Amino acid sequence: MNIIGKPRRRVDGRAKVTGQTRFADDLTLPRMLWCRLLRSHLPHARVDGVDTAAAAAARGVKLVLTGADFPIPYGILPVSQDEHALAQERVRFVGDPVAAVIATSEEAAQAAVQLLAPRYTPLTTISDAHDALATPAPQLHTYAEVGNLHKRVGFEFGDVDASFASAPHVFDDSFFYQGNTHLPIEQHATLAAVDGDGKLTVWSSTQTPHYLHRALAKALAMPAAHIRVIATPNGGGFGGKSDPFHHEIVVAGAALRTGRPVKICLSREEVFYCHRGRHPVDMRLRTATDACGKILAMDLETLLDGGAYGSYGVASTFYTGALQTVTYEIPRYRFRGARAFTNKPPCGPKRGHGTPQPRFAQEVQLDKIAVALGRNPADLRLEQLCKPNSLTANYMRVGTIGLGRCIDAVVEGSRFRERWGKLPRGRGLGIACSSYLCGAGLPIYWNKLPHSGVQLKLDRSGGVTAFCGATEIGQGSDDVLAGLVAEVLGIDPFDIRVVTGDTDLGPVDLGSYSSRVTLMMGNAALEAAGRARELIASAVAAELQLPVARLGFAERRVFDLEEPTRGLSFADAVIAAETRHGTLGTVGSYRPPDSAARYKGGGVGPSPAYSYSAAVIEVEVCPDTGWLDVTQVWIGHDIGRSLNPASVRGQVEGSVYMGLGEALMEESAFRRLPPKRSDALVHKFPSLLEYKSPTTREMPPCTTYLIEDPDPQGPLGAKEVGQGPLLPIMPAVANAVFDAVGVRVDEVPITPEKIVRALEEAARGRPARVGPTGFPDVGWPEPLRVAPPWEGGDGKAANETPRRPRPDKDAKDKQVPR
């Protein structure tokens, strides 16, 4: 291969480093108006009305919109269509949008927002998941499964209680993983405009133009064919731009009403209110092992603090349980998860979506098991890795698994065997592993359509244009597309024009989430490029009077492999093909294989392939103050094959950086003011200054090992790298802190205050630990019982009940024929 596997400059790199990339907020159109939103200042209240007269009369104001202008609900998941562009009868968190002002300048719009007079009746505030369990009424949403529990899920694969009853060892630990947010440097921005023929175009900083397209059609009651969504290059997404957002629908509605372009750029504070970040999760993890620490059964309970709306929350809840099984062999497994509604900005998918929290629990507990049984934690893991090409207890199909080599690399690099447990007090090493999806096996709305499509146009100039709905969010997807097409056609990636993220121009791709783009778009690109190559090859073969099999494509030439000087330039080859076949265009598409899981809820977790990571982290801890410095990171990632090793390294190290932020300091913390004086529940510090995220000062040296073991499901063997390498970081830090000072912080973030508290506990003779002491009573329903494959199961549940009616989804289908 000439291009794939070699580190290269990204096709979008030059524009980005020279400031020429046009982000959504860079866009300006003639006669453009500006939008600002009024957001609720109460955490939970009935909206009795909004007096708009003064704002509407203010200088420069063209339009004022309220909830009455947007009566149709929407939401990213068909099962939770619970959002409105502007609040209807209720506001559910501080920051929930209530009204919008459209004016000739941003200043005028902002000034007029201050003149809006909303009238509220305050309602009971629910602060967190525990509060939600204790406060079933008033319900935030009447569609919640019970009280203020949005959703409860439960599965049992084999008789877990029987395994626990006979196991030599049982480990029972509780953990808490604090919420945090994506913190993309680009704030969300959207511009909407109406064409001369009445069609709507929306440019937005979104990771999912296809889902935004659908939500706009629904919420605006407009044919999808009359709407074009263009995802502008995102200045970072990390999952925070994957939902359709209020401001996107509001400016689209405003453009339709005024006939003028309307733009909004959110403030940093508003980005914190959009949120959709990491769920805070309480966890209880019980694991039964044999005498050597090999897992016999695992029993996991999770309780997610979901915030005020559904978002991806049902999927997030499933994800806190679905991927526990694909790393180590777990013969029997029970998982029960619940998500609560609370009066805070909605949580959703952040890098790792629902899996970093239980991964933290599992990897920290494994460290405890190793210590308790006198085992080296690296060996304990190596002895029980999942086997390649196997089916897990919950029917996830594992393909290649390069985790053993990842562990070997980081163990050797860090001299873990020689140094773990032997460093002087105050210094320590920790190890942890993880796995992640390469794209979800199912789309967000049920269908059997392709998940990704690529279309190629070639013409007599020799030019190739690649069209795809995929979205460049900084992760390098445009470069993957150009690189794969260039490899197949033997040209340079910079010869290719890439047109992505545009619902009018390109075939559908579901979006940049769940680490799906390289695998799915990549496979579609290979199919489209392969077809183009066949068209060109047949024409060149005829011209040179050679069999097709003797043709090579490289260095912008199509040539005889046996006599390489004989051939055509790529441009002449395309002319030959256009002459022979007429106008040239090819398509390719990809849909993941069907899942082996046939039980309800088994749609979350299956993936065409799984990536694996292992990390060793070294820390230095001040035993007096608890100050914690991460001094070095070694990380190995099973990438399958690196399409562009420079980009892959960037993603791995970016994940390490983000993981360290979660491990050490990031926190979506809220303040509840004394109910007697105020009932406020506010984000403690919705600002870049006070929401603490690491700087380059905090980034330690990082040694990265890319483990290549091509997976047959991936394009040329490639697997994901966008999310997986984040996962081992947080538990590896926790395990390193234990090695350094002998205390367990069973919570994230791991702060100096908590380390000091644990050291003080130890000094008083109590368990040297900080973390939750139990798990609340959720009132679990009976789990779905599915026999594991090795106990005669067929992937179906023994006790499945018929599907409940879904009024929201059915209502949606009636409103928008599609």
Add this chain to the structure above:
Amino acid sequence: MRAPSFRWHAATSLADAARALAAGGPRALLLGGGTDVVPAIKRRQYVPELLISLRQVAELGRLEPHGASLRIGAGVRLGALAADDRLGVGHTALRRAAGVVASPHIRNVATLGGNLCLDTRCNYYNQSLEWRRAVDYCMKAPAGVALAAPAGGTCWVAPGSPRCWAVSQTDCAPALIALGASVTLVSAEGQRTLPLADLYRDDGMTWLTRRPDELLAWVDVPAAARSTYWKLRRRGSFDFPVLGVAAAVELAGDVVTAARVVLGAVASHPVVVPTESLLGRPLGDDAIAAFAELATRLAKPLDNTDYQLGWRKRVTRAYVVGALRELRGDDPALLGVLARRQAALIPA
């Protein structure tokens, strides 16, 4: 976020600035580098009627010897100050403090005068108008705006308290007080010079003794034999201090003949710690420990900055010990991870 409209006056001299300030009344604001004032205006903490820019006032940019001291104009940029070789070893505390304010970009713009006059800060106050509305505002800005606001409102940090507990988070003030600096204020009426410590009041709302018509013109900074500044913040850049320890000592042999230790960011003003117990003897471990105990008692961190207050108090002890051991001449490599962190962050 956009700033509201205001009038603009670019002062051309100290006298011009003082005249404009006197004429501008209570809603006139002085603008040095603007790194703190401008975001505060966008958050509607201030809604000034008039902004008086000091950028073109040449007198404020001077840095020159003045007798045995160094006279530093209020308009000198922090980054330039930290890098200026006229600051000798006798001014180490100031060089370090100026060099660890915020981030390099901000130090290139921010001024010494701005850092010394820095508004007291608080997690309930340094928020947008909309956020503050959600908590029904606070005592420091009861009507949503801090300047010229009517009295009233609650201090959310200590709701039963009659006063505001916003925190003094200037890095340079503790360092300059430790060095024994004095400050000169200029108004249309004339000028006065006072010890820098006397510029500050233990009150989150009225944190300076500066009259509204006065502007800070310069500081005179004597040299000290040995001085240092230790800063606690979560990250190695950007953050305001949540604890600052400035210390300066004069030694005769190994006997302490003079000492000044000042704590920053643990109260509404820089806290000067009485140093009598250190005088007339060497900086022994016991003397340092006893003094650190006293300093820790004087630190009154509250729940309105980053980090938990109990932990900040604990680190106060560790920092005072570390700073004095550094002045005693201990090898920083032996002082542990906290000391190495100080050394790593401070520009050479």
